[in-house]
Amino acid sequence: MSSEPAEVVAYLRGRDAACPICDYNLRDIDEPVCPECGHRLELVISSPSLRTGPWTLAIIAPSLALGFDGVTLLITVIVAIVSGGASLTPGALFFILGLVTLTLISTIALAWLILDRRRFRRMQVRDQWRLAASLFVGVFVLHALGGLLIAAAGGL
Numbered sequence: 233m234s235s236e237p238a239e240v241v242a243y244l245r246g247r248d249a250a251c252p253i254c255d256y257n258l259r260d261i262d263e264p265v266c267p268e269c270g271h272r273l274e275l276v277i278s279s280p281s282l283r284t285g286p287w288t289l290a291i292i293a294p295s296l297a298l299g300f301d302g303v304t305l306l307i308t309v310i311v312a313i314v315s316g317g318a319s320l321t322p323g324a325l326f327f328i329l330g331l332v333t334l335t336l337i338s339t340i341a342l343a344w345l346i347l348d349r350r351r352f353r354r355m356q357v358r359d360q361w362r363l364a365a366s367l368f369v370g371v372f373v374l375h376a377l378g379g380l381l382i383a384a385a386g387g388l
């Protein structure tokens with residue numbers, strides 16, 4: 233629901249506020265349009281819990297993992313198909329199983345974040361950052377463990 237034009241003008245009467253687009257000072261404007269950049273203005277009610285930093289960090293971790301694991305899985309499967317199955321050593325099968333598992337975990341985490349964003353928004357900002365950082369570290373640790381397991385097994 234957007235604000236009425238008169239409410240915008242009344243709010244800015246005698247009050248300094250920067251245009252959210254161009255930073256022009258909107259003090260005492262006569263219509264809800266920035267005189268500098270020409271964009272329409274409206275009043276909104278917001279909350280610090282809607283800051284995009286924690287949400288972006290939370291989304292980046294499983295997105296990166298999903299992209300990396302998905303592409304690596306696809307390449308591995310294509311190599312297996314092209315080689316007629318000759319590349320499917322026990323190590324390669326373990327690798328594929330690990331990639332499928334990581335891809336599923338990333339997909340579930342990403343789907344939960346997107347589909348249940350309301351729950352994320354309702355968290356305190358501090359808890360949003362904690363969850364986002366935990367996801368980021370968790371994704372890193374899972375992939376580092378996978379790499380160590382592959383190295384310990386002597387490669388693929």
Ligand SMILES: [Zn+2]
Pocket residue numbers: 251252253254255256266267268269270271
């Ligand atoms: Zn402007």
